[in-house]
Every structure is written in structure tokens, then in C-alpha cells.
Amino acid sequence: MTRTPLGGLTRTGAALVATALTAALSAPVAAHADGSGGPGPVVLVGGSLSDERIYQEIVELAGGSQARFGIVTASSVPESEDPDAGTDRCNNSRCNGEYYADLLLDHGAGSAEWIPVDLDHLDNAESAEVVAQVGSMDGFFFGGGDQYRYVTTLLRGPEHEDSAVLAAIRERLEEGALVAGTSAGAAIQQRGPMVTGGDSYQGVRDGSSPGYFDDPTVLGHLEEGGFGFFGHGLVDTHFAERGRQGRMMRLAADTGQERVFGVDEDTALVAIGSGRMRVVGSGAVHVLDLRRASVGSAGGEWSVSGVRWSALTHGDTYDAASWTAAPAQGKAPLQPSGSSVRTGKDVFSSYDAPRRDPGAMLRLARELAGSGRSTGVDGLTYERSPRFVVELDKTAGFAAYRSDAEGISFFDLRVGVRRH
Numbered sequence: 001m002t003r004t005p006l007g008g009l010t011r012t013g014a015a016l017v018a019t020a021l022t023a024a025l026s027a028p029v030a031a032h033a034d035g036s037g038g039p040g041p042v043v044l045v046g047g048s049l050s051d052e053r054i055y056q057e058i059v060e061l062a063g064g065s066q067a068r069f070g071i072v073t074a075s076s077v078p079e080s081e082d083p084d085a086g087t088d089r090c091n092n093s094r095c096n097g098e099y100y101a102d103l104l105l106d107h108g109a110g111s112a113e114w115i116p117v118d119l120d121h122l123d124n125a126e127s128a129e130v131v132a133q134v135g136s137m138d139g140f141f142f143g144g145g146d147q148y149r150y151v152t153t154l155l156r157g158p159e160h161e162d163s164a165v166l167a168a169i170r171e172r173l174e175e176g177a178l179v180a181g182t183s184a185g186a187a188i189q190q191r192g193p194m195v196t197g198g199d200s201y202q203g204v205r206d207g208s209s210p211g212y213f214d215d216p217t218v219l220g221h222l223e224e225g226g227f228g229f230f231g232h233g234l235v236d237t238h239f240a241e242r243g244r245q246g247r248m249m250r251l252a253a254d255t256g257q258e259r260v261f262g263v264d265e266d267t268a269l270v271a272i273g274s275g276r277m278r279v280v281g282s283g284a285v286h287v288l289d290l291r292r293a294s295v296g297s298a299g300g301e302w303s304v305s306g307v308r309w310s311a312l313t314h315g316d317t318y319d320a321a322s323w324t325a326a327p328a329q330g331k332a333p334l335q336p337s338g339s340s341v342r343t344g345k346d347v348f349s350s351y352d353a354p355r356r357d358p359g360a361m362l363r364l365a366r367e368l369a370g371s372g373r374s375t376g377v378d379g380l381t382y383e384r385s386p387r388f389v390v391e392l393d394k395t396a397g398f399a400a401y402r403s404d405a406e407g408i409s410f411f412d413l414r415v416g417v418r419r420h
Contacts, residue, residue: 040176042271046237046263047183051281054268055107062139062178069112070137073097074153075145075184078120093118125163134168139178142185150188160224190235191228193255196220200246200348201383208254232320233259240264240362243349262286275320284311299419307415313406325411327401334400336372347379347390366408369400387420
């Protein structure tokens, strides 16, 4: 194998089988908005949501022009803590709720209104009136902010039992209503250990700890997880842009989890039924498969090998039950060029680097996918005490596809991390 140092940046199966799987996973699903067809769709957005296709998808899955939406923004600061409350510069739960309601109405929803639960209105989480409001909804949209505020407002006690409002939302989901969330609103939907913060370098170096930490670089998690609406693996957002591959490999390994879904900004993972998923938006959804991963020690530091990484773009599909990804119809196999892969020194896009480069690791993986010269490449961390190397390798099952509109998707790239 030819290995090329990678760095320099700053913070298929047979075609017929792939086509058949894509068609099956992309097929329309029986209507859920009327309460039929079992549990409703869950849509996880990686943050910075602006793609029209995602809003349209959310509205359509909830019932289109007949859809009644409830907006949950309890992860935002309340009005009482916002110095700009009441102005056009506001950034609090109430005005953020109104913002998302207007966007959904602009994209064809029948109605949309704020569900008044936040740190200023904790008692409303048990209000019969608000529960009745929730019961009339076809879809729920959870805004971004800090997912721990969702824990403190909608969950109760050390066992994280549902508040009355959350129980009502859960009931509506089971009856077929849609649940969507962006950034913190996506992270809170998962079952299992939920990440609460941390950067990749510090996470790889120091490991994860239960809890919520004031230091944003510390890799923390809540062992009880979030709401549990999405049960197919760990979830993280702003994924490639903030170089979060390292932190989630470490968190998954530390907590015994075998799969991670990392969602890029302006991108959605649409999960329907028993694990049928589809990607919508301008970025990628990343699946980290740790079933064959091996954790060890290299040079006195934590190491992992054998992680499989797939990056899916718009229209690509994933079946959680079979752990199988497929390209969207019309995407052609990527034809490698004779180019070499660039070198660099900041694979995790460190915020400490003088010239942070968002999305460095994804771009370098795509460069490797498109290179006909190298079957493997190394990426170095910006930090040097100690310095880690991320090893990327094309395996026998590796495949890559290209669309002029959506860019490069790849499946089954092998990843390892060790001390340099």
C-alpha cells in the first residue's frame, strides 16, 4: 500500500443491487399525519438550516398544507436572559419559536405555533393546556441551542422521566406525527449516551466523562441519553465542519456503541419506519461503523483501528437494519485521477490553529477517494503534545460516487487513530 502523509489543513456492491436498494429506501411511505402507518418520521438536521429542500421535506412528511406544527425551542435562552428581547436582534426561545413558525408557514405548513416551554415557563411542561395543544399537532420542530436545556425543561429527575408535554409528543410520534430537530434539537432525539460537548483532539487524548462541563473542549456525555426518538446510534451535528469525527469515535468506543450518525450543517437525515433513511441537503451524513473496531494503546496513548466511515450526500440512502448504504439513482462511480493527495497538519480542524480549516478531514478523505495513486493517507493533528495521526485506507469494499450537483459520496473507508 502506498501511504501519503495527509494534513496541511487547519479546525459496491453491484450496480443493480445498489439501484434496487436506493429505489426501495426512496419509495413513498404511507401517510403518517392521519395517525396511520405506525411511528412517524424523525428528521435530524446538522444545524445552520437554510436548504429549501429540507424545509419542504419536513412540511410534506407532516401532511403538507394540512400540517399543524408545534415549535419547541426550550434549548434557547429564555426572554428573561436575552438583553435584546423585544428587538429585531432577539435570540431567545420565544422569538426563535416565532422565527421557525414563520419559516414553516412560508414552506406550506397549514399552521405553526410555539409550544411555550422553556426556562421561564418550567411549569408549562406539566400543563394540561399545553398537553392539549400538543395533541392537536401533526409535526414538531425542535430548534437549536444547548441540548442540556431540553433535559432540564422536558425531562424529570435522575431517571429522565417524561414530562407531561414530552409524553404527549411521544404519543403523537407513535401515532404517526413527525419529529424534526436542528443542531441541539437533533442531538436530543437520540437514545443512548448523548454528547454534551468536547473537541476531537482533547476527546481522543483524554477520553469521555459522564456529565456536562463548563470547559467546551472536555468530551462529556449524558449516560441516560436524550428523548430516545432515534434509536439507531449516537448522533452528532455540525459534524464535518467542526471536525467531530475524533470525538465521536472516542465516545462510541468508551461507551460501547457500534454506530454514529454525524450530520453536517444544512443537511438532514430523514429516518422513516424501521431504519430506512435518506439524506437531504447540501452537505453529508456520516456513518461511523465500529463493529470491527479494535481499541488499544500506542505510545502510551489511546488508539483505535478498523472503524469504517461512510459519507452520504443528497439522495443517498441507508438501511440501519442491514447496515447498508447506497448511492442515489443517477450517481456515477467516481473515476480516480492520477493526482496525489495533499499533505497537512490539522485533521480535526482545531480551533487553536491560527488558520482553522473547517471540514478538513472530509475533504482529505474525498481527495483520497479521487486519487488513483494512493490507497491510504495519514492526517496529523495540529496539537503536538502528544500528536495523533489519523489513518485513512481504502478497503476491499470501498466505493465512491460522484454527482455534479451533490459532490462525492463514499462508503466503507477504513479509519484508525494512534499516537504519531
